[in-house]
Amino acid sequence: MQLANKTIVVTGAGSGIGRELSLQLLQRGANVAGVDINSNALDETSRLGALGPGQFKGFQTDITNLERxxxxxxxxxxxxxxxxxxxxxxxxxxxxxxxLELTMEDIDRVMAVNFYGTLYLTKAFLPLLLARPEAHIANVSSMGGFLPVPGQTLYGAAKAAVKLLTEGLYAELKDTHVKVTVVFPGAVATNIMQNSGLHVPKADTGDESKFKPISPGEAAGQILRAIEKNKFRAVVGRDAWAMDKLYRFSPKYAADLIQRKMRSLLR
Known part of the structure; x- marks a missing residue:
């Protein structure tokens, strides 16, 4: 899909990967409808993107609110x-x-934002996309959507639901002009922990991981290139790429490896 002169809706556009997606889309000449719960963050994205050839407008939205x-x-x-x-x-x-230690409030919030927010947006906009001569849906899952991560099991379940939802959409829309991409980022240096209302202790692994988190800009660039090529699947980051290969080769070994790495966070 060529992005110039297209109008793309981006959720989470106020920070992190969403902001970088918005800025890079604007630089490619696309118009961006930025969606975020934080109106001030949307204003900052708009300010940063003002020099791009595309146009940005923010829409303050809680994506868990179906009526909105x-x-x-x-x-x-x-x-x-x-x-x-x-x-x-x-x-x-x-x-x-x-x-066992998660409250139902924790569980409902994670499912509402990660899965139902994605589902609500997709159902709301799909009729408009089907009416276009060329259109695209890209849903961001996670490395945790195909690989079990202790301490993030419910998050992984929500992202696995996004994975299957997206793959199902691909099959349903295969004979239409709407292309579909599922995205699996690994570690990205964003403020998702703060935005999730969390403080996470640093794991004492005894050594530095050879897989450094990639920047939001690099992740956004990989996602947009996948959309431009109408890729079915985009694995973003060396860690996600390596664990994807390992998990497909030996799911149990990959799960055991991640469990050892995460053990110090689960006290």
Whole structure:
């Protein structure tokens, strides 16, 4: 999909990967409908993107609110006239605790933001995308969506649901003009912990990981290139790439490896 002169909806556009997706889309000549719960963060993204050839408009939205999300397509259409794609990027992680210690409030919040937010946006905008001659849906899952991470089991379950939702959409839309990409980022240097309302102790592994978190800009660039190539699947970051290969070769070995790495966080 060529991104120039297209209108793309980006969730989580106020920070991290979502902000970088928005800025890079603007530089490519796309228009961006930025969606975020934080209006001040959207204003900052708009300020940063002002020099790009594309146009940015923020839409303050809680993506877990179905009524609000349902009203969003009409607002985006009123401003831009068309919608050519959505990137469901917004997400939060869970408190670093085993399932037994999570409250139902924790569980509901993680599922609502990561899965239902993605589902709500997709259902709301899909009729508009089907009416376009070319359109795209990109849903951001996670390395945790195919690999079990102790202390993030519920987050992983939500992202695994995003994975299957996206793959199912691909199959359902295969004979249409709407292309679909599922994205699996590894470690990215964002403020997702703060945005999730968490403080996470640093694991004492005794050595530095050879897989450094990549920057939000690098992650965004890889995601947009995958969209431009209409890729079915985009694995973002060396750690995600390596663990994807290892998990497909030996799921149990990969799960045991991650369990050892995460043990010091689960006290």
């Amino acid at each position: 999300v349902s009203s969003l397509p009409a607002e985006v259409l009123a401003h831009f006239g068309t919608v050519d794609g959505i990137i469901n990027n917004a997400g939060i992680i869970q408190p670093f605790r085993p399932i």
